[in-house]
Amino acid sequence: MALACATRATIKHDSDLSLKPHINKVTKTAYFQLRNIAKVRPFLTKPDAEKLVHAFITSRLDYCNALFTGLPKKSIEKLQLIQNSAARLLTKTRKMEHITPVLAELHWLPVSYRIDFKVLLLVFKAVNGLAPCYIADALSSYTPARALRSADAGLLRIPDAPSKRIGESAFSYYAPRRWNALPQHIREAESVDIFKRQLKTYLFNQAYT
Template sequence: MAVNNVHSIETVLNDLMYDIRNWMKLKQLKLNENKTECLIVGKEIDLVRLNIPRLHINGVSMTVGDNIKNLVVIIDRNVNLVSQVHHVVRVASYHLRNITFVRKYLDKETVKMLVHNYVISRLDYCNSLYYGLPNHLLRKLQLVMNRAARMIVGLKSRERITPVLISLHWLPIKTRIIYKICTLVYQAIKFGKPVYLKELLSDFSTASDLTLRHNVQLDRLNEPRFNTEMGRKAFVNSAPRLYNKLPERVRTSEKYITFKKELKAYLFTECYDTDSMSMRTDFGC
Protein backbone atom coordinates (compact mmCIF):
# COMPACT_ATOMS: atom_id res chain seq x y z
CA MET A 1 0.00 0.00 0.00
CA ALA A 2 1.38 3.41 -1.03
CA VAL A 3 1.31 6.24 1.49
CA ASN A 4 2.10 9.94 1.23
CA ASN A 5 2.77 11.11 4.79
CA VAL A 6 4.12 9.93 8.13
CA HIS A 7 0.74 9.55 9.81
CA SER A 8 -0.52 7.28 7.03
CA ILE A 9 2.59 5.11 7.33
CA GLU A 10 2.25 4.75 11.09
CA THR A 11 -1.47 3.97 10.85
CA VAL A 12 -0.92 1.23 8.24
CA LEU A 13 2.02 -0.31 10.12
CA ASN A 14 0.16 -0.22 13.45
CA ASP A 15 -2.70 -2.18 11.90
CA LEU A 16 -0.28 -4.67 10.32
CA MET A 17 1.68 -5.18 13.53
CA TYR A 18 -1.57 -5.70 15.44
CA ASP A 19 -2.60 -8.49 13.05
CA ILE A 20 0.88 -10.04 13.15
CA ARG A 21 0.96 -9.99 16.95
CA ASN A 22 -2.44 -11.70 17.17
CA TRP A 23 -1.43 -14.34 14.63
CA MET A 24 1.79 -15.09 16.49
CA LYS A 25 -0.08 -15.27 19.79
CA LEU A 26 -2.35 -17.95 18.30
CA LYS A 27 0.76 -19.88 17.26
CA GLN A 28 2.24 -19.45 20.76
CA LEU A 29 5.03 -17.24 19.42
CA LYS A 30 6.35 -13.97 20.78
CA LEU A 31 6.99 -10.89 18.65
CA ASN A 32 10.05 -8.90 19.71
CA GLU A 33 9.14 -5.43 18.47
CA ASN A 34 12.42 -3.98 19.76
CA LYS A 35 14.25 -5.95 17.06
CA THR A 36 11.88 -4.94 14.27
CA GLU A 37 13.57 -3.03 11.45
CA CYS A 38 11.93 -0.43 9.25
CA LEU A 39 12.69 0.55 5.65
CA ILE A 40 10.86 3.05 3.46
CA VAL A 41 11.24 2.33 -0.25
CA GLY A 42 10.76 4.93 -2.93
CA LYS A 43 12.34 7.43 -5.29
CA GLU A 44 15.18 9.46 -3.82
CA ILE A 45 13.30 12.73 -4.33
CA ASP A 46 10.28 11.39 -2.44
CA LEU A 47 12.41 10.02 0.40
CA VAL A 48 14.11 13.40 0.81
CA ARG A 49 10.74 15.16 0.78
CA LEU A 50 9.26 12.86 3.42
CA ASN A 51 12.43 12.86 5.57
CA ILE A 52 11.26 10.28 8.12
CA PRO A 53 14.03 9.50 10.65
CA ARG A 54 11.79 7.52 13.03
CA LEU A 55 8.42 5.81 13.21
CA HIS A 56 6.38 5.02 16.33
CA ILE A 57 4.73 1.63 15.99
CA ASN A 58 2.68 0.26 18.88
CA GLY A 59 4.55 2.51 21.30
CA VAL A 60 7.99 1.41 20.06
CA SER A 61 10.26 3.96 18.38
CA MET A 62 11.83 2.49 15.23
CA THR A 63 14.74 4.01 13.33
CA VAL A 64 14.21 4.13 9.57
CA GLY A 65 17.31 2.57 8.04
CA ASP A 66 18.92 2.87 4.63
CA ASN A 67 18.82 -0.90 4.16
CA ILE A 68 17.60 -4.04 5.90
CA LYS A 69 18.48 -7.71 5.66
CA ASN A 70 15.72 -10.16 4.77
CA LEU A 71 16.61 -13.84 4.34
CA VAL A 72 20.28 -12.80 4.00
CA VAL A 73 19.39 -10.43 1.15
CA ILE A 74 20.20 -6.75 1.76
CA ILE A 75 17.44 -4.51 0.43
CA ASP A 76 18.13 -0.77 0.25
CA ARG A 77 15.60 2.02 0.10
CA ASN A 78 16.19 2.67 -3.61
CA VAL A 79 16.00 -1.06 -4.44
CA ASN A 80 19.18 -0.84 -6.52
CA LEU A 81 20.76 -3.80 -4.66
CA VAL A 82 24.20 -2.15 -4.60
CA SER A 83 24.75 -3.15 -0.96
CA GLN A 84 23.62 -6.71 -1.69
CA VAL A 85 26.00 -7.15 -4.62
CA HIS A 86 28.93 -5.73 -2.65
CA HIS A 87 28.12 -8.04 0.26
CA VAL A 88 27.95 -11.12 -1.97
CA VAL A 89 31.23 -10.21 -3.67
CA ARG A 90 32.93 -9.67 -0.30
CA VAL A 91 31.72 -12.96 1.23
CA ALA A 92 32.36 -15.03 -1.91
CA SER A 93 35.85 -13.53 -2.29
CA TYR A 94 36.62 -14.35 1.35
CA HIS A 95 35.78 -18.03 0.83
CA LEU A 96 37.61 -18.08 -2.48
CA ARG A 97 40.80 -16.84 -0.79
CA ASN A 98 40.49 -19.52 1.89
CA ILE A 99 40.15 -22.23 -0.77
CA THR A 100 43.18 -20.80 -2.60
CA PHE A 101 45.34 -21.37 0.50
CA VAL A 102 44.70 -25.15 0.38
CA ARG A 103 44.34 -25.51 -3.39
CA LYS A 104 47.70 -27.26 -3.87
CA TYR A 105 46.74 -30.03 -1.46
CA LEU A 106 43.47 -30.89 -3.22
CA ASP A 107 42.51 -32.56 -6.48
CA LYS A 108 40.44 -30.76 -9.12
CA GLU A 109 37.11 -32.41 -8.25
CA THR A 110 37.43 -31.53 -4.57
CA VAL A 111 38.26 -27.93 -5.42
CA LYS A 112 35.28 -27.78 -7.76
CA MET A 113 33.01 -29.07 -4.99
CA LEU A 114 34.29 -26.46 -2.52
CA VAL A 115 33.87 -23.67 -5.06
CA HIS A 116 30.29 -24.72 -5.77
CA ASN A 117 29.44 -24.96 -2.07
CA TYR A 118 31.05 -21.74 -0.86
CA VAL A 119 31.29 -19.42 -3.89
CA ILE A 120 28.88 -20.29 -6.71
CA SER A 121 26.04 -21.01 -4.30
CA ARG A 122 26.34 -17.46 -2.95
CA LEU A 123 26.39 -15.96 -6.44
CA ASP A 124 23.23 -17.91 -7.29
CA TYR A 125 21.33 -17.29 -4.05
CA CYS A 126 18.20 -15.22 -4.81
CA ASN A 127 19.88 -14.11 -8.05
CA SER A 128 16.49 -13.63 -9.73
CA LEU A 129 16.47 -10.29 -7.90
CA TYR A 130 19.45 -9.18 -9.99
CA TYR A 131 17.50 -9.09 -13.24
CA GLY A 132 17.82 -5.71 -14.90
CA LEU A 133 20.75 -4.52 -12.79
CA PRO A 134 23.34 -2.42 -14.65
CA ASN A 135 26.32 -4.19 -16.18
CA HIS A 136 28.85 -2.60 -13.82
CA LEU A 137 27.21 -4.38 -10.86
CA LEU A 138 26.76 -7.72 -12.62
CA ARG A 139 30.38 -7.56 -13.74
CA LYS A 140 31.51 -7.59 -10.10
CA LEU A 141 29.74 -10.94 -9.68
CA GLN A 142 31.09 -12.23 -13.00
CA LEU A 143 34.66 -11.39 -11.98
CA VAL A 144 34.30 -13.49 -8.84
CA MET A 145 33.04 -16.40 -10.95
CA ASN A 146 35.94 -15.95 -13.36
CA ARG A 147 38.42 -16.05 -10.48
CA ALA A 148 36.84 -19.26 -9.21
CA ALA A 149 37.08 -20.86 -12.65
CA ARG A 150 40.72 -19.82 -13.02
CA MET A 151 41.59 -21.35 -9.66
CA ILE A 152 39.95 -24.68 -10.49
CA VAL A 153 41.94 -25.21 -13.70
CA GLY A 154 45.05 -23.25 -12.66
CA LEU A 155 44.67 -20.60 -15.36
CA LYS A 156 46.78 -17.45 -15.27
CA SER A 157 45.06 -14.07 -15.01
CA ARG A 158 46.17 -12.94 -18.48
CA GLU A 159 44.67 -15.91 -20.32
CA ARG A 160 41.14 -15.96 -21.74
CA ILE A 161 38.46 -17.14 -19.33
CA THR A 162 35.59 -17.94 -21.73
CA PRO A 163 37.05 -21.30 -22.94
CA VAL A 164 37.39 -22.33 -19.29
CA LEU A 165 33.76 -21.41 -18.53
CA ILE A 166 32.69 -23.45 -21.56
CA SER A 167 34.77 -26.44 -20.47
CA LEU A 168 33.28 -26.27 -16.97
CA HIS A 169 29.83 -25.84 -18.53
CA TRP A 170 29.18 -22.75 -16.38
CA LEU A 171 26.61 -20.26 -17.53
CA PRO A 172 27.63 -16.58 -17.14
CA ILE A 173 25.96 -14.44 -14.49
CA LYS A 174 23.36 -12.85 -16.77
CA THR A 175 22.27 -16.24 -18.07
CA ARG A 176 22.16 -17.77 -14.59
CA ILE A 177 19.67 -15.06 -13.62
CA ILE A 178 17.46 -15.94 -16.60
CA TYR A 179 17.81 -19.64 -15.73
CA LYS A 180 16.60 -19.01 -12.15
CA ILE A 181 13.61 -16.93 -13.24
CA CYS A 182 12.51 -19.50 -15.83
CA THR A 183 12.74 -22.37 -13.33
CA LEU A 184 10.61 -20.38 -10.87
CA VAL A 185 8.02 -19.79 -13.60
CA TYR A 186 7.94 -23.48 -14.54
CA GLN A 187 7.37 -24.56 -10.94
CA ALA A 188 4.67 -21.93 -10.49
CA ILE A 189 2.64 -22.85 -13.58
CA LYS A 190 3.18 -26.62 -13.42
CA PHE A 191 2.96 -27.23 -9.67
CA GLY A 192 1.24 -24.07 -8.46
CA LYS A 193 4.03 -23.31 -5.98
CA PRO A 194 4.91 -20.90 -4.60
CA VAL A 195 1.36 -19.56 -4.63
CA TYR A 196 2.41 -15.89 -4.49
CA LEU A 197 4.29 -16.31 -7.78
CA LYS A 198 1.56 -18.39 -9.40
CA GLU A 199 -0.90 -15.56 -8.76
CA LEU A 200 1.32 -13.17 -10.75
CA LEU A 201 1.24 -15.34 -13.89
CA SER A 202 -1.62 -15.95 -16.31
CA ASP A 203 -1.99 -17.88 -19.57
CA PHE A 204 -2.02 -15.97 -22.82
CA SER A 205 -5.54 -15.41 -24.16
CA THR A 206 -7.17 -13.29 -26.82
CA ALA A 207 -10.72 -12.09 -27.27
CA SER A 208 -10.42 -12.42 -31.05
CA ASP A 209 -11.75 -15.42 -32.97
CA LEU A 210 -8.89 -15.14 -35.44
CA THR A 211 -6.20 -17.81 -35.43
CA LEU A 212 -3.02 -16.02 -34.42
CA ARG A 213 0.52 -17.31 -34.26
CA HIS A 214 0.49 -16.89 -30.45
CA ASN A 215 -2.64 -19.06 -30.12
CA VAL A 216 -0.92 -22.21 -31.34
CA GLN A 217 2.11 -21.84 -29.06
CA LEU A 218 1.75 -24.00 -25.99
CA ASP A 219 2.42 -22.82 -22.43
CA ARG A 220 2.59 -19.19 -23.46
CA LEU A 221 2.03 -16.59 -20.73
CA ASN A 222 0.36 -13.22 -20.83
CA GLU A 223 2.83 -10.31 -20.95
CA PRO A 224 1.52 -7.31 -18.95
CA ARG A 225 2.39 -3.79 -20.03
CA PHE A 226 4.63 -1.55 -17.97
CA ASN A 227 5.62 2.11 -18.10
CA THR A 228 8.71 2.37 -15.92
CA GLU A 229 12.17 0.84 -15.66
CA MET A 230 11.25 -0.59 -12.26
CA GLY A 231 8.21 -2.17 -13.88
CA ARG A 232 10.42 -3.85 -16.48
CA LYS A 233 12.47 -5.50 -13.73
CA ALA A 234 9.42 -6.71 -11.77
CA PHE A 235 8.82 -10.48 -11.82
CA VAL A 236 5.23 -10.04 -13.03
CA ASN A 237 6.56 -8.38 -16.22
CA SER A 238 10.02 -9.86 -16.78
CA ALA A 239 9.20 -13.51 -16.04
CA PRO A 240 6.51 -14.03 -18.74
CA ARG A 241 8.67 -12.35 -21.38
CA LEU A 242 11.72 -14.46 -20.59
CA TYR A 243 9.66 -17.65 -20.41
CA ASN A 244 7.85 -16.99 -23.69
CA LYS A 245 11.20 -16.62 -25.48
CA LEU A 246 12.08 -20.22 -24.68
CA PRO A 247 11.58 -22.81 -27.45
CA GLU A 248 8.34 -24.75 -27.23
CA ARG A 249 10.23 -28.00 -26.67
CA VAL A 250 11.68 -26.50 -23.48
CA ARG A 251 8.43 -24.99 -22.16
CA THR A 252 6.46 -28.19 -22.75
CA SER A 253 8.84 -30.47 -20.82
CA GLU A 254 6.80 -32.86 -18.71
CA LYS A 255 9.26 -33.26 -15.84
CA TYR A 256 11.04 -30.57 -13.88
CA ILE A 257 14.43 -32.30 -14.17
CA THR A 258 13.96 -32.52 -17.95
CA PHE A 259 12.99 -28.86 -18.12
CA LYS A 260 16.14 -27.81 -16.23
CA LYS A 261 18.34 -29.93 -18.49
CA GLU A 262 16.75 -28.60 -21.69
CA LEU A 263 16.79 -25.03 -20.37
CA LYS A 264 20.48 -25.10 -19.51
CA ALA A 265 21.36 -26.63 -22.88
CA TYR A 266 19.36 -23.96 -24.70
CA LEU A 267 20.83 -21.06 -22.68
CA PHE A 268 24.33 -22.49 -23.11
CA THR A 269 24.04 -22.40 -26.90
CA GLU A 270 22.51 -18.91 -26.72
CA CYS A 271 25.27 -17.31 -24.67
CA TYR A 272 28.34 -19.11 -26.04
CA ASP A 273 29.73 -19.47 -29.55
CA THR A 274 31.53 -22.78 -29.20
CA ASP A 275 33.16 -22.49 -32.64
CA SER A 276 35.10 -19.36 -31.71
CA MET A 277 35.04 -20.21 -27.97
CA SER A 278 33.63 -16.78 -27.16
CA MET A 279 30.69 -15.27 -25.28
CA ARG A 280 27.98 -13.54 -27.25
CA THR A 281 27.71 -9.79 -26.72
CA ASP A 282 24.21 -9.82 -25.19
CA PHE A 283 25.34 -11.99 -22.27
CA GLY A 284 28.58 -10.23 -21.39
CA CYS A 285 28.85 -7.73 -18.53
Protein backbone atom coordinates in the same frame (compact mmCIF):
# COMPACT_ATOMS: atom_id res chain seq x y z
CA MET B 1 7.58 -7.29 -6.99
CA ALA B 2 5.82 -10.41 -5.84
CA LEU B 3 8.97 -12.48 -5.74
CA ALA B 4 10.47 -10.22 -3.12
CA CYS B 5 7.97 -11.54 -0.57
CA ALA B 6 9.93 -14.77 -0.33
CA THR B 7 13.16 -13.16 0.72
CA ARG B 8 12.29 -9.88 2.40
CA ALA B 9 13.62 -11.25 5.69
CA THR B 10 17.04 -12.09 4.29
CA ILE B 11 17.75 -9.48 1.61
CA LYS B 12 17.18 -5.79 2.17
CA HIS B 13 16.38 -3.57 -0.80
CA ASP B 14 18.12 -0.23 -1.00
CA SER B 15 16.13 2.82 -2.08
CA ASP B 16 16.84 2.47 -5.80
CA LEU B 17 16.32 -1.35 -5.86
CA SER B 18 19.89 -1.90 -7.04
CA LEU B 19 20.63 -4.43 -4.24
CA LYS B 20 24.02 -2.77 -3.79
CA PRO B 21 24.40 -3.75 -0.10
CA HIS B 22 23.68 -7.38 -0.93
CA ILE B 23 26.00 -7.40 -3.96
CA ASN B 24 28.79 -5.82 -1.91
CA LYS B 25 28.33 -8.38 0.88
CA VAL B 26 28.39 -11.29 -1.59
CA THR B 27 31.50 -9.88 -3.23
CA LYS B 28 33.37 -9.41 0.04
CA THR B 29 32.46 -12.85 1.36
CA ALA B 30 33.16 -14.65 -1.91
CA TYR B 31 36.66 -13.21 -2.29
CA PHE B 32 37.42 -14.07 1.34
CA GLN B 33 36.41 -17.68 0.66
CA LEU B 34 38.38 -17.75 -2.60
CA ARG B 35 41.52 -16.72 -0.74
CA ASN B 36 40.96 -19.56 1.71
CA ILE B 37 40.41 -22.08 -1.08
CA ALA B 38 43.55 -20.82 -2.83
CA LYS B 39 45.60 -21.76 0.22
CA VAL B 40 44.60 -25.42 -0.02
CA ARG B 41 44.17 -25.64 -3.81
CA PRO B 42 47.70 -27.15 -4.35
CA PHE B 43 46.73 -30.09 -2.17
CA LEU B 44 43.37 -30.80 -3.80
CA THR B 45 42.34 -32.66 -6.92
CA LYS B 46 40.27 -30.67 -9.40
CA PRO B 47 37.01 -32.49 -8.51
CA ASP B 48 37.53 -31.82 -4.80
CA ALA B 49 38.42 -28.19 -5.44
CA GLU B 50 35.30 -27.80 -7.58
CA LYS B 51 33.17 -29.09 -4.71
CA LEU B 52 34.59 -26.35 -2.49
CA VAL B 53 33.98 -23.71 -5.15
CA HIS B 54 30.36 -24.75 -5.55
CA ALA B 55 29.82 -24.96 -1.80
CA PHE B 56 31.34 -21.58 -0.91
CA ILE B 57 31.15 -19.51 -4.11
CA THR B 58 28.50 -20.74 -6.54
CA SER B 59 25.96 -21.16 -3.75
CA ARG B 60 26.37 -17.48 -2.86
CA LEU B 61 26.09 -16.32 -6.47
CA ASP B 62 22.89 -18.34 -6.86
CA TYR B 63 21.26 -17.42 -3.56
CA CYS B 64 17.98 -15.60 -4.32
CA ASN B 65 19.40 -14.65 -7.72
CA ALA B 66 15.91 -14.51 -9.24
CA LEU B 67 15.78 -11.08 -7.58
CA PHE B 68 18.68 -9.90 -9.74
CA THR B 69 16.56 -9.39 -12.86
CA GLY B 70 17.23 -6.01 -14.38
CA LEU B 71 20.14 -5.12 -12.12
CA PRO B 72 22.58 -2.52 -13.47
CA LYS B 73 25.22 -4.04 -15.74
CA LYS B 74 27.91 -2.95 -13.28
CA SER B 75 26.37 -5.07 -10.52
CA ILE B 76 26.15 -8.16 -12.71
CA GLU B 77 29.76 -7.64 -13.80
CA LYS B 78 30.89 -7.65 -10.15
CA LEU B 79 29.24 -11.04 -9.68
CA GLN B 80 30.67 -12.30 -12.96
CA LEU B 81 34.17 -11.35 -11.85
CA ILE B 82 33.70 -13.59 -8.81
CA GLN B 83 32.77 -16.52 -11.03
CA ASN B 84 35.71 -15.75 -13.33
CA SER B 85 38.09 -15.75 -10.37
CA ALA B 86 36.68 -19.06 -9.15
CA ALA B 87 37.15 -20.60 -12.59
CA ARG B 88 40.76 -19.37 -12.79
CA LEU B 89 41.52 -20.73 -9.34
CA LEU B 90 39.95 -24.09 -10.10
CA THR B 91 41.66 -24.56 -13.47
CA LYS B 92 44.88 -22.71 -12.60
CA THR B 93 44.30 -20.34 -15.51
CA ARG B 94 46.44 -17.22 -15.70
CA LYS B 95 44.85 -13.79 -15.47
CA MET B 96 45.98 -12.88 -18.98
CA GLU B 97 44.12 -15.80 -20.56
CA HIS B 98 40.59 -15.35 -21.90
CA ILE B 99 38.07 -16.72 -19.40
CA THR B 100 35.11 -17.54 -21.69
CA PRO B 101 36.60 -20.81 -23.04
CA VAL B 102 37.39 -21.83 -19.46
CA LEU B 103 33.81 -21.26 -18.33
CA ALA B 104 32.52 -23.18 -21.33
CA GLU B 105 34.87 -26.08 -20.64
CA LEU B 106 33.66 -26.22 -17.04
CA HIS B 107 30.11 -26.09 -18.39
CA TRP B 108 29.30 -23.16 -16.10
CA LEU B 109 26.57 -20.76 -17.17
CA PRO B 110 27.64 -17.12 -16.82
CA VAL B 111 25.96 -15.21 -14.01
CA SER B 112 23.33 -13.47 -16.14
CA TYR B 113 22.28 -16.80 -17.61
CA ARG B 114 22.16 -18.39 -14.16
CA ILE B 115 19.72 -15.66 -13.17
CA ASP B 116 17.54 -16.44 -16.18
CA PHE B 117 17.77 -20.15 -15.39
CA LYS B 118 16.38 -19.56 -11.89
CA VAL B 119 13.65 -17.21 -13.14
CA LEU B 120 12.53 -19.61 -15.87
CA LEU B 121 12.54 -22.55 -13.48
CA LEU B 122 10.23 -20.60 -11.19
CA VAL B 123 7.95 -19.88 -14.14
CA PHE B 124 7.87 -23.54 -15.20
CA LYS B 125 6.92 -24.58 -11.68
CA ALA B 126 4.28 -21.84 -11.51
CA VAL B 127 2.54 -22.77 -14.76
CA ASN B 128 2.56 -26.42 -13.70
CA GLY B 129 1.13 -25.82 -10.25
CA LEU B 130 4.40 -26.50 -8.42
CA ALA B 131 5.22 -22.97 -7.17
CA PRO B 132 3.87 -20.86 -4.29
CA CYS B 133 0.73 -18.89 -5.06
CA TYR B 134 2.48 -15.50 -4.83
CA ILE B 135 4.61 -16.48 -7.83
CA ALA B 136 1.76 -18.01 -9.81
CA ASP B 137 -0.39 -14.94 -9.12
CA ALA B 138 2.26 -12.73 -10.75
CA LEU B 139 1.80 -14.58 -14.06
CA SER B 140 -1.14 -15.05 -16.40
CA SER B 141 -1.66 -16.99 -19.60
CA TYR B 142 -1.71 -15.20 -22.92
CA THR B 143 -5.15 -15.31 -24.53
CA PRO B 144 -5.23 -14.03 -28.12
CA ALA B 145 -8.23 -12.01 -29.24
CA ARG B 146 -9.04 -14.60 -31.89
CA ALA B 147 -8.18 -18.25 -32.49
CA LEU B 148 -4.48 -18.50 -33.31
CA ARG B 149 -1.81 -21.17 -33.11
CA SER B 150 -0.29 -19.26 -30.22
CA ALA B 151 -3.42 -19.99 -28.17
CA ASP B 152 -2.06 -23.40 -27.14
CA ALA B 153 1.66 -22.55 -27.21
CA GLY B 154 1.94 -22.01 -23.46
CA LEU B 155 2.72 -18.31 -23.75
CA LEU B 156 2.31 -15.81 -20.93
CA ARG B 157 0.80 -12.35 -21.08
CA ILE B 158 3.40 -9.58 -20.88
CA PRO B 159 1.96 -6.70 -18.83
CA ASP B 160 2.97 -3.10 -19.07
CA ALA B 161 6.08 -2.27 -17.06
CA PRO B 162 4.68 -1.37 -13.62
CA SER B 163 6.69 1.80 -12.99
CA LYS B 164 9.70 3.77 -14.12
CA ARG B 165 11.64 2.81 -10.99
CA ILE B 166 11.01 -0.94 -11.19
CA GLY B 167 10.31 -1.09 -14.91
CA GLU B 168 11.48 -4.09 -16.87
CA SER B 169 13.19 -5.65 -13.85
CA ALA B 170 9.85 -6.57 -12.24
CA PHE B 171 9.34 -10.32 -12.10
CA SER B 172 5.82 -10.03 -13.52
CA TYR B 173 7.27 -8.32 -16.60
CA TYR B 174 10.73 -9.86 -16.96
CA ALA B 175 9.72 -13.49 -16.46
CA PRO B 176 7.00 -13.68 -19.18
CA ARG B 177 9.34 -12.08 -21.71
CA ARG B 178 12.05 -14.66 -21.07
CA TRP B 179 9.50 -17.49 -20.96
CA ASN B 180 7.88 -16.56 -24.28
CA ALA B 181 11.31 -16.49 -25.93
CA LEU B 182 11.94 -20.14 -25.11
CA PRO B 183 11.36 -22.80 -27.79
CA GLN B 184 7.94 -24.36 -27.36
CA HIS B 185 9.32 -27.85 -26.69
CA ILE B 186 11.16 -26.55 -23.62
CA ARG B 187 8.10 -24.76 -22.25
CA GLU B 188 6.16 -28.02 -22.67
CA ALA B 189 8.74 -30.26 -20.95
CA GLU B 190 7.13 -33.22 -19.18
CA SER B 191 8.92 -32.80 -15.85
CA VAL B 192 11.08 -30.43 -13.85
CA ASP B 193 14.20 -32.52 -14.46
CA ILE B 194 13.64 -32.61 -18.23
CA PHE B 195 12.95 -28.88 -18.25
CA LYS B 196 16.16 -28.14 -16.32
CA ARG B 197 18.28 -30.23 -18.68
CA GLN B 198 16.78 -28.71 -21.80
CA LEU B 199 16.91 -25.20 -20.39
CA LYS B 200 20.57 -25.46 -19.38
CA THR B 201 21.48 -26.75 -22.86
CA TYR B 202 19.52 -23.91 -24.47
CA LEU B 203 21.09 -21.21 -22.26
CA PHE B 204 24.56 -22.76 -22.66
CA ASN B 205 24.23 -22.51 -26.43
CA GLN B 206 22.99 -18.93 -26.09
CA ALA B 207 25.99 -18.04 -23.93
CA TYR B 208 28.79 -19.71 -25.86
CA THR B 209 27.75 -19.94 -29.52
